[in-house]
Amino acid sequence: MKILHGTVVDGRIVVEGSLPADGARVTIVTERDEPPYVLSPEEAADLELADAEIDRGARVTVAQLLAEMRRARA
Numbered sequence: 568m569k570i571l572h573g574t575v576v577d578g579r580i581v582v583e584g585s586l587p588a589d590g591a592r593v594t595i596v597t598e599r600d601e602p603p604y605v606l607s608p609e610e611a612a613d614l615e616l617a618d619a620e621i622d623r624g625a626r627v628t629v630a631q632l633l634a635e636m637r638r639a640r641a
Contacts, residue, residue, distance in 0.1 A: 573582040580595070587593065606614065620626065627635070 569587065571582050571584060571586075573580045575581075
């Protein structure tokens, strides 16, 4: 499976990159009408760090997170 991106222009889909071979079956999934959320470089870096922490087993339970949030509010 390969994910391609494109834009509808004058009723046709203009695909970014190379097209699959003739006869290939494709599925089209449209995005919501909302503008996409784009991460800043800092947000992307934070997300990658968080993902690495999870991989290392450094995570908290939902109960721990909620308790921490309650303490922060106080």
